[in-house]
Amino acid sequence: MKARLTERQNQAYEFIRSYMRTHRKPPTLKEIGQALGIRSTNGVFKLLRALETKGYLQREPNAARGLRLADDEADPFALDEGAPTLVVVSRTASDQPEQLRRRPSGYLTVDPYFLRGVMDPETCVIGRAGDDGMNGDGIRKGDFVVIEEAPWNQLRNGELSAFLVGEELLIRRFYFANDRLHLRPADRTYTEETFSPADPRCHVIGRVIALMRRLR
Amino acid sequence: MKARLTERQNQAYEFIRSYMRTHRKPPTLKEIGQALGIRSTNGVFKLLRALETKGYLQREPNAARGLRLADDEADPFALDEGAPTLVVVSRTASDQPEQLRRRPSGYLTVDPYFLRGVMDPETCVIGRAGDDGMNGDGIRKGDFVVIEEAPWNQLRNGELSAFLVGEELLIRRFYFANDRLHLRPADRTYTEETFSPADPRCHVIGRVIALMRRLR
DNA sequence: AAACAGGGTGAAAAGATTTTCACTTTATTG
């Protein structure tokens, strides 16, 4: 059982964790000090040493940002308590669409409210809109889209859907006509593309059921 | 579309990626050099600069381990321990803006990734865009917006912000000029409104930092 | 042939970061 943390130590610990989440790397002593209002790096140094001896932190001596949380091995899927965590697929996965989930670029937690109607959250992935072709529908390049995986013959005409074409994840309205898949953009500056269902250049991922965007 | 990587650049990129997985932080130039057999940090430096201009990497100048994979948006480390749950404010709260949180119409879980830069998730609430005044910026009526609460004098000019005006939650760009608050829509069909800072008809909630939309 | 991009070497300069030192404050405790 780990030793109890003092209020101040807990603040430091919490800051480090939240910093690591957003920055993908540990903070420097100075950054921690700024966040907690400590002017001397030595003040921070002592806090960290305390956290280390209490077993909350591991430090790598003399290394810049040489911090690591002692218990950060958690499986992202293990802690679903209501909110499922979905794979964010990486753009470099386009060469092997079958292995979308194999090379995740990250994970995002999504409120179940946005997964309404989905039988199994495991059938969903998150991607990022690759262009501005759906600007007219309020979807911008870079937006995170929650996609329920589905083969093309399960998509309804006009349904907002996601496709892997070339290196890009395209969001389009899907139509099936004349034995061909039609990907219709909402913007006139983008042209409608059509593919035969068997065309390997176009991989259908599924329907888009939600959208998230970070604004800063 | 991203430029192709050379063999060497790809090796560097892959090393950085695998290093980050195991170490939970980016490597130093020296560490990269050791892994690839490059004796001069300058050799590594040039590789990184190439990766940056080709869009595979982002660098933070002069910062130790100031690397970040461009294709690595959400948290790859899963330090998760439950995403914060925020209050969704009800539209009927407009009569008593001070008590926004008192009458929640619901709760939503938000991944910490979308709260970047927010010190305390408790300072955030969620509202729903009351009109289409920001259609031009890809925000539609009914969208869920995550708002970091802030008084008007802490908002920067041009910052996407949220206001309670009448019965509606308005999303607008905020400008302060001539001693008045200007709420500027992105759509011509809506007119810019201005208020004196003391005007009780306009209640400033804060800045909009993220957006979520259910699409079915 | 000259010009250029990709990759490197070595060394040095410029910054960033971590550690150490000496001393202070506040609250708690035997």
Next chain:
DNA sequence: CAATAAAGTGAAAATCTTTTCACCCTGTTT
């Protein structure tokens, strides 16, 4: 009360890291 632990201040020293400079080598392009 004197002793101790937690938390800090300020400054300086010791290390790390990133950046810049000057040059070298090898293909490919012009």
